[in-house]
Amino acid sequence: MKVGVFDSGLGGLTVVKEILSELPEAELFYIADTAHAPYGDKTHEQIKQYAYRITRYFIDTHAIDALVVACNSATTAAIAYLRAQFPELVIVGTEPGIKPAVAATRSGKVGVLATQATLNSEKYRVLAKKTAGKKSIEIYEQACSGLAEAIENEENLSEKTEALLHEWLAPMREAKVDTIVLGCTHYPVIANEIKRIYAKEVTLVETGAAIAKRLKTLLYTSSVSRSHTVRNKALHLYATGKISRKSAERILHDSVDFEPLSL
Secondary structure, X not given: OEEEXXXXXXXXXXXXXXXXXXXXXXXXXXXXXXXXXXXXXXXXXXXXHHHHHHHHHHHHHHOOOEEEEOOHHHHHHHHHHHHHHOOOOEEEOOOOOHHHHHHHOOXXXXXXXXXXXXXXXXXXXXXHHHXXXXXXXXXXXXXXXXXXXXXXXXXXXXXXXXXXXXXXXXXXXXXXXXXXXXXXXXXXXXXXXXXXXXXXXXXXXXXXXXXXXXXXXXXXXXXXXXXXXXXXXXXXXXXXOOOOHHHHHHHHOOOOOEEEOOO
C-alpha cells in the first residue's frame, strides 16, 4: 500500500511515526509544505490550493492508495474539497481529540491547546459542543500562536517559548484541568516539556495513534490492492522549502534526508 501524508511542516511526522508502527507493510510519502507554512494564517481557499496540488502530485507521481491530511488547519479547510475532487482515494483527516479527552477526564475539566485557526473553525466548535455537552464537561481553550513554528525551529525550547507555555498552562492548572488535548500535530513533540511545565498530574491526548488505526481500518475494508513486493525504503521525505533535519530526526528518532520539491 502507498500512503501520502502532508502537513505544513514537521508536525505530521508524529502521525507518520504511528502509521509506520501500525502499517509496517505500507510505503509512505511525506511532504512538509514549508514553502507555505504556517497554514494557520492562510485563507481556506489558499489551503485548498496547496492541498489539491500536493494530492495531485502524490497520485500522479507515486500512485498512492490513501491520503492522510496530518494537519488540523488543512483538515478544516480542505478535506471536504479533497474528498469531492478525489472520490476514489481513501482520505483520513485530523481533528483535536476531544472525544478521548472527555472519556479520560476525572475532574470534568478538559484543556485544549491548538492554533487559533483550529479553535475558530466550525468543525471544531461543533465537535466540542456536541462531545462536551453530553457529559457537562468544561473546556478550557488556549490558542498557542507561534508554538508550531518554535517546535520546528528550536532544538530545545527557548526561554520565550517556555515563558509562553507557563502563561498558557497556568489557567488550566488553576482550574484543576486533568486532561489536555494536544490539538496540533506538532505539539506531541514537546509532550514531556508540557508535563514538566504543568507541574501536576495530567493526561495528554494526541491523535497520531488514532489516525493510524483509522487509516488501517479503511485500507483493509476498501478495495485497495495490496502488493507484497519488497521495498527498498519505507519512508520518502520531501520539503517544499527550508526544513530542519535535526527537528525531524528528533521526532522520528532516526536519521533523515529530505528531497526538495517544487509544487
